[in-house]
Protein backbone atom coordinates (compact mmCIF):
# COMPACT_ATOMS: atom_id res chain seq x y z
CA UNK A 1 0.00 0.00 0.00
CA UNK A 2 1.21 3.50 -0.66
CA UNK A 3 -1.42 5.97 0.43
CA UNK A 4 -4.39 6.77 2.64
CA UNK A 5 -7.58 8.61 1.81
CA UNK A 6 -8.79 10.93 4.56
CA UNK A 7 -11.96 12.88 5.31
CA UNK A 8 -12.24 16.54 6.27
CA UNK A 9 -11.66 15.72 9.96
CA UNK A 10 -8.39 13.95 9.13
CA UNK A 11 -9.63 10.42 9.80
CA UNK A 12 -8.40 7.76 7.42
CA UNK A 13 -11.29 6.47 5.35
CA UNK A 14 -9.46 4.16 2.92
CA UNK A 15 -6.12 2.45 2.32
CA UNK A 16 -4.80 2.70 -1.24
CA UNK A 17 -2.76 -0.23 -2.53
CA UNK A 18 -1.46 -1.18 -5.96
CA UNK A 19 -1.88 -4.63 -7.43
CA UNK A 20 -0.79 -5.54 -10.98
CA UNK A 21 -0.23 -1.86 -11.69
CA UNK A 22 -3.75 -0.86 -10.68
CA UNK A 23 -4.62 1.14 -7.55
CA UNK A 24 -7.36 -0.21 -5.30
CA UNK A 25 -9.16 1.54 -2.44
CA UNK A 26 -9.93 -0.49 0.69
CA UNK A 27 -12.39 1.40 2.87
CA UNK A 28 -11.67 1.17 6.58
CA UNK A 29 -12.85 2.25 10.02
CA UNK A 30 -9.34 2.12 11.48
CA UNK A 31 -5.81 1.41 10.27
CA UNK A 32 -3.10 -0.64 11.94
CA UNK A 33 0.17 0.33 10.34
CA UNK A 34 2.63 -2.57 10.89
CA UNK A 35 5.23 -2.07 8.17
CA UNK A 36 8.31 -2.13 10.43
CA UNK A 37 10.77 0.50 11.63
CA UNK A 38 11.84 1.40 8.07
CA UNK A 39 8.66 1.28 5.99
CA UNK A 40 6.28 2.72 8.60
CA UNK A 41 8.16 6.03 8.99
CA UNK A 42 8.90 6.05 5.26
CA UNK A 43 5.18 5.97 4.47
CA UNK A 44 4.31 8.58 7.09
CA UNK A 45 7.08 10.91 5.90
CA UNK A 46 6.01 10.37 2.29
CA UNK A 47 2.41 11.28 3.16
CA UNK A 48 3.35 14.04 5.62
CA UNK A 49 1.18 12.32 8.23
CA UNK A 50 1.18 11.82 12.02
CA UNK A 51 4.29 13.93 12.42
CA UNK A 52 3.29 17.05 14.36
CA UNK A 53 5.98 16.04 16.90
CA UNK A 54 8.68 15.95 14.20
CA UNK A 55 9.68 12.56 15.62
CA UNK A 56 8.76 10.32 12.67
CA UNK A 57 12.04 8.79 11.48
CA UNK A 58 13.95 10.02 14.55
CA UNK A 59 15.47 7.84 17.30
CA UNK A 60 16.60 5.09 14.94
CA UNK A 61 18.39 2.37 16.92
CA UNK A 62 20.01 -0.99 16.20
CA UNK A 63 21.30 -3.49 18.71
CA UNK A 64 25.03 -3.66 19.27
CA UNK A 65 25.45 -7.25 18.07
CA UNK A 66 29.17 -7.98 18.29
CA UNK A 67 30.14 -11.64 17.89
CA UNK A 68 33.23 -13.67 18.85
CA UNK A 69 34.12 -16.81 16.90
CA UNK A 70 36.68 -19.53 17.44
CA UNK A 71 37.74 -22.98 16.33
CA UNK A 72 37.35 -25.97 18.66
CA UNK A 73 39.04 -29.38 18.43
CA UNK A 74 35.69 -31.08 18.91
CA UNK A 75 33.02 -30.94 16.22
CA UNK A 76 30.59 -28.09 16.99
CA UNK A 77 28.43 -28.17 13.83
CA UNK A 78 26.94 -24.70 14.35
CA UNK A 79 24.11 -25.32 11.86
CA UNK A 80 22.71 -28.26 13.81
CA UNK A 81 24.31 -28.21 17.25
CA UNK A 82 23.21 -25.77 19.94
CA UNK A 83 20.69 -23.19 18.70
CA UNK A 84 20.83 -19.43 19.01
CA UNK A 85 19.52 -18.99 22.52
CA UNK A 86 20.06 -17.04 25.69
CA UNK A 87 23.18 -17.76 27.72
CA UNK A 88 23.35 -15.00 30.29
CA UNK A 89 21.95 -11.64 31.28
CA UNK A 90 24.82 -11.01 33.72
CA UNK A 91 26.06 -8.19 31.51
CA UNK A 92 22.82 -6.22 31.52
CA UNK A 93 24.39 -3.85 34.04
CA UNK A 94 28.00 -5.01 34.37
CA UNK A 95 29.74 -3.56 37.46
CA UNK A 96 32.91 -2.60 35.57
CA UNK A 97 31.09 -0.92 32.69
CA UNK A 98 32.33 2.37 31.27
CA UNK A 99 29.02 2.73 29.41
CA UNK A 100 25.30 3.11 30.15
CA UNK A 101 22.86 0.20 29.89
CA UNK A 102 24.14 -3.26 28.98
CA UNK A 103 23.89 -6.40 26.88
CA UNK A 104 22.86 -10.01 26.99
CA UNK A 105 25.12 -12.76 25.69
CA UNK A 106 23.73 -15.57 23.57
CA UNK A 107 24.95 -18.63 21.73
CA UNK A 108 24.89 -18.54 17.94
CA UNK A 109 23.57 -21.07 15.46
CA UNK A 110 24.54 -20.34 11.88
CA UNK A 111 24.20 -21.91 8.42
CA UNK A 112 27.27 -22.26 6.16
CA UNK A 113 26.38 -19.54 3.66
CA UNK A 114 25.80 -16.96 6.40
CA UNK A 115 29.05 -18.03 8.03
CA UNK A 116 30.93 -17.60 4.76
CA UNK A 117 29.59 -14.09 4.18
CA UNK A 118 30.41 -13.10 7.76
CA UNK A 119 33.97 -14.41 7.38
CA UNK A 120 34.37 -12.43 4.16
CA UNK A 121 33.07 -9.27 5.81
CA UNK A 122 34.59 -9.75 9.25
CA UNK A 123 38.01 -11.21 8.43
CA UNK A 124 38.41 -9.81 4.95
CA UNK A 125 39.07 -13.25 3.47
CA UNK A 126 38.38 -13.75 -0.24
CA UNK A 127 39.05 -16.39 -2.90
CA UNK A 128 41.17 -19.40 -1.93
CA UNK A 129 41.86 -18.08 1.58
CA UNK A 130 38.12 -17.89 2.21
CA UNK A 131 37.56 -21.37 0.76
CA UNK A 132 40.33 -22.78 2.98
CA UNK A 133 39.02 -21.14 6.13
CA UNK A 134 35.38 -22.20 5.74
CA UNK A 135 36.50 -25.85 5.53
CA UNK A 136 36.69 -25.50 9.33
CA UNK A 137 32.94 -24.83 9.57
CA UNK A 138 32.10 -27.98 11.54
CA UNK A 139 34.56 -26.98 14.27
CA UNK A 140 33.39 -23.38 14.56
CA UNK A 141 31.37 -21.92 17.44
CA UNK A 142 30.41 -18.37 18.26
CA UNK A 143 28.81 -16.23 20.93
CA UNK A 144 27.30 -12.82 20.45
CA UNK A 145 25.45 -10.03 22.17
CA UNK A 146 22.34 -7.93 21.90
CA UNK A 147 23.32 -4.61 23.41
CA UNK A 148 21.19 -1.59 24.17
CA UNK A 149 21.75 1.22 21.72
CA UNK A 150 21.00 4.79 22.82
CA UNK A 151 19.07 7.10 20.54
CA UNK A 152 21.08 10.01 19.18
CA UNK A 153 20.13 13.03 17.06
CA UNK A 154 22.42 11.88 14.22
CA UNK A 155 20.75 8.48 13.89
CA UNK A 156 17.55 8.86 11.90
CA UNK A 157 15.63 7.78 8.82
CA UNK A 158 14.85 10.24 6.05
CA UNK A 159 13.57 10.10 2.48
CA UNK A 160 16.16 9.95 -0.29
CA UNK A 161 15.76 11.39 -3.78
CA UNK A 162 15.35 7.93 -5.36
CA UNK A 163 11.78 7.00 -6.29
CA UNK A 164 10.35 3.47 -6.38
CA UNK A 165 7.74 2.11 -8.81
CA UNK A 166 4.83 3.40 -6.68
CA UNK A 167 6.21 6.93 -6.79
CA UNK A 168 7.34 6.83 -3.17
CA UNK A 169 10.77 8.17 -2.24
CA UNK A 170 13.07 5.46 -0.94
CA UNK A 171 14.27 5.62 2.67
CA UNK A 172 17.80 6.46 3.75
CA UNK A 173 19.01 5.47 7.22
CA UNK A 174 21.73 7.48 8.94
CA UNK A 175 23.26 5.37 11.68
CA UNK A 176 26.58 5.01 13.41
CA UNK A 177 27.76 4.06 16.88
CA UNK A 178 28.27 6.70 19.52
CA UNK A 179 30.86 6.45 22.31
CA UNK A 180 28.46 4.34 24.41
CA UNK A 181 27.95 1.67 21.74
CA UNK A 182 31.70 1.56 20.99
CA UNK A 183 32.57 1.05 24.67
CA UNK A 184 29.89 -1.61 25.03
CA UNK A 185 31.14 -3.50 21.98
CA UNK A 186 34.73 -3.43 23.29
CA UNK A 187 33.62 -4.62 26.72
CA UNK A 188 31.64 -7.46 25.16
CA UNK A 189 34.47 -8.49 22.83
CA UNK A 190 36.85 -8.74 25.80
CA UNK A 191 34.36 -10.71 27.89
CA UNK A 192 33.47 -13.15 25.12
CA UNK A 193 37.08 -13.62 24.04
CA UNK A 194 37.99 -14.56 27.62
CA UNK A 195 35.08 -17.01 27.69
CA UNK A 196 36.17 -18.63 24.42
CA UNK A 197 39.79 -18.85 25.59
CA UNK A 198 38.62 -20.53 28.80
CA UNK A 199 36.55 -22.95 26.73
CA UNK A 200 39.62 -23.96 24.70
CA UNK A 201 38.97 -22.18 21.42
CA UNK A 202 41.79 -21.22 19.07
CA UNK A 203 41.98 -18.69 16.22
CA UNK A 204 39.52 -16.42 18.04
CA UNK A 205 38.29 -13.33 16.24
CA UNK A 206 35.73 -10.58 16.77
CA UNK A 207 33.05 -9.64 14.27
CA UNK A 208 31.68 -6.12 14.78
CA UNK A 209 28.07 -5.86 13.66
CA UNK A 210 24.72 -4.38 14.62
CA UNK A 211 21.26 -5.97 14.28
CA UNK A 212 17.54 -5.14 14.18
CA UNK A 213 15.75 -1.96 13.18
CA UNK A 214 14.27 -0.16 16.17
CA UNK A 215 12.61 3.20 16.89
CA UNK A 216 11.51 5.86 14.31
CA UNK A 217 7.88 6.31 15.55
CA UNK A 218 8.37 6.26 19.24
CA UNK A 219 5.72 5.73 21.89
CA UNK A 220 5.39 8.30 24.66
CA UNK A 221 3.12 10.29 26.92
CA UNK A 222 3.83 13.72 25.42
CA UNK A 223 2.50 14.43 21.93
CA UNK A 224 5.23 17.04 21.47
CA UNK A 225 8.01 14.43 21.43
CA UNK A 226 6.35 11.12 20.55
CA UNK A 227 4.44 9.77 17.55
CA UNK A 228 2.04 7.38 19.31
CA UNK A 229 0.57 7.28 22.80
CA UNK A 230 1.00 4.47 25.31
CA UNK A 231 -1.49 2.29 23.48
CA UNK A 232 0.10 2.70 20.04
CA UNK A 233 -2.43 5.21 18.76
CA UNK A 234 -1.27 8.17 16.71
CA UNK A 235 -1.50 11.47 18.58
CA UNK A 236 -2.45 13.18 15.32
CA UNK A 237 -4.72 10.78 13.41
CA UNK A 238 -7.50 9.46 15.60
CA UNK A 239 -8.02 6.12 13.82
CA UNK A 240 -4.35 5.28 13.07
CA UNK A 241 -2.53 2.74 15.24
CA UNK A 242 1.08 1.66 14.84
CA UNK A 243 2.03 -1.86 15.80
CA UNK A 244 5.63 -2.73 15.01
CA UNK A 245 9.29 -2.21 15.91
CA UNK A 246 9.06 1.51 15.20
CA UNK A 247 7.18 2.37 18.41
CA UNK A 248 9.97 1.21 20.76
CA UNK A 249 11.12 4.26 22.75
CA UNK A 250 14.34 2.45 23.69
CA UNK A 251 16.22 -0.49 22.21
CA UNK A 252 16.25 -2.91 25.19
CA UNK A 253 18.86 -5.65 25.16
CA UNK A 254 16.52 -8.43 24.06
CA UNK A 255 15.69 -9.74 20.61
CA UNK A 256 12.68 -7.63 19.62
CA UNK A 257 10.05 -10.07 18.29
CA UNK A 258 8.41 -11.04 21.60
CA UNK A 259 8.17 -7.40 22.68
CA UNK A 260 6.59 -6.48 19.34
CA UNK A 261 4.03 -9.25 19.86
CA UNK A 262 3.33 -8.17 23.45
CA UNK A 263 2.88 -4.54 22.40
CA UNK A 264 0.60 -5.62 19.55
CA UNK A 265 -1.64 -7.54 21.94
CA UNK A 266 -1.69 -4.54 24.24
CA UNK A 267 -2.63 -2.24 21.35
CA UNK A 268 -5.37 -4.64 20.27
CA UNK A 269 -6.79 -4.66 23.80
CA UNK A 270 -6.78 -0.86 23.87
CA UNK A 271 -8.44 -0.68 20.44
CA UNK A 272 -11.15 -3.06 21.61
CA UNK A 273 -11.63 -0.94 24.71
CA UNK A 274 -10.57 -3.67 27.05
CA UNK A 275 -7.71 -1.98 28.85
CA UNK A 276 -4.21 -0.54 28.34
CA UNK A 277 -3.68 3.21 28.68
Ligand SMILES: Cc1cc2nc3c(=O)[nH]c(=O)nc-3n(C[C@H](O)[C@H](O)[C@H](O)COP(=O)(O)OP(=O)(O)OC[C@H]3O[C@@H](n4cnc5c(N)ncnc54)[C@H](O)[C@@H]3O)c2cc1C
Nearest residue numbers: 001002034035036037039212244245246255256257258260
Ligand atom coordinates in the same frame (compact mmCIF):
# COMPACT_ATOMS: atom_id res chain seq x y z
C1 LIG B 1 17.95 -12.41 9.61
C2 LIG B 1 17.15 -11.92 10.79
C3 LIG B 1 17.12 -12.66 11.95
C4 LIG B 1 16.38 -12.23 13.03
N1 LIG B 1 16.35 -12.99 14.16
C5 LIG B 1 15.57 -12.61 15.20
C6 LIG B 1 15.45 -13.41 16.35
O1 LIG B 1 16.05 -14.48 16.46
N2 LIG B 1 14.66 -12.97 17.36
C7 LIG B 1 13.98 -11.79 17.27
O2 LIG B 1 13.27 -11.43 18.23
N3 LIG B 1 14.08 -11.01 16.19
C8 LIG B 1 14.83 -11.38 15.15
N4 LIG B 1 14.94 -10.61 14.03
C9 LIG B 1 14.24 -9.31 14.05
C10 LIG B 1 12.75 -9.47 13.79
O3 LIG B 1 12.55 -10.27 12.65
C11 LIG B 1 12.15 -8.08 13.57
O4 LIG B 1 12.47 -7.26 14.68
C12 LIG B 1 10.65 -8.17 13.43
O5 LIG B 1 10.27 -9.02 12.39
C13 LIG B 1 10.10 -6.79 13.16
O6 LIG B 1 8.71 -6.91 13.17
P1 LIG B 1 7.81 -5.75 12.60
O7 LIG B 1 6.41 -6.19 12.77
O8 LIG B 1 8.25 -4.46 13.20
O9 LIG B 1 8.18 -5.65 11.04
P2 LIG B 1 8.31 -6.78 9.91
O10 LIG B 1 8.40 -8.14 10.48
O11 LIG B 1 9.41 -6.30 9.01
O12 LIG B 1 6.92 -6.71 9.16
C14 LIG B 1 6.59 -5.61 8.31
C15 LIG B 1 5.67 -6.14 7.21
O13 LIG B 1 5.11 -5.04 6.52
C16 LIG B 1 5.17 -5.29 5.12
N5 LIG B 1 5.20 -3.98 4.45
C17 LIG B 1 6.16 -3.04 4.53
N6 LIG B 1 5.81 -1.96 3.80
C18 LIG B 1 4.59 -2.22 3.25
C19 LIG B 1 3.71 -1.50 2.40
N7 LIG B 1 3.99 -0.25 1.96
N8 LIG B 1 2.54 -2.07 2.04
C20 LIG B 1 2.23 -3.32 2.49
N9 LIG B 1 3.03 -4.07 3.30
C21 LIG B 1 4.20 -3.51 3.68
C22 LIG B 1 6.44 -6.09 4.94
O14 LIG B 1 6.38 -6.81 3.73
C23 LIG B 1 6.41 -6.99 6.17
O15 LIG B 1 5.66 -8.16 5.94
C24 LIG B 1 15.66 -11.02 12.95
C25 LIG B 1 15.68 -10.27 11.76
C26 LIG B 1 16.41 -10.72 10.70
C27 LIG B 1 16.40 -9.90 9.42
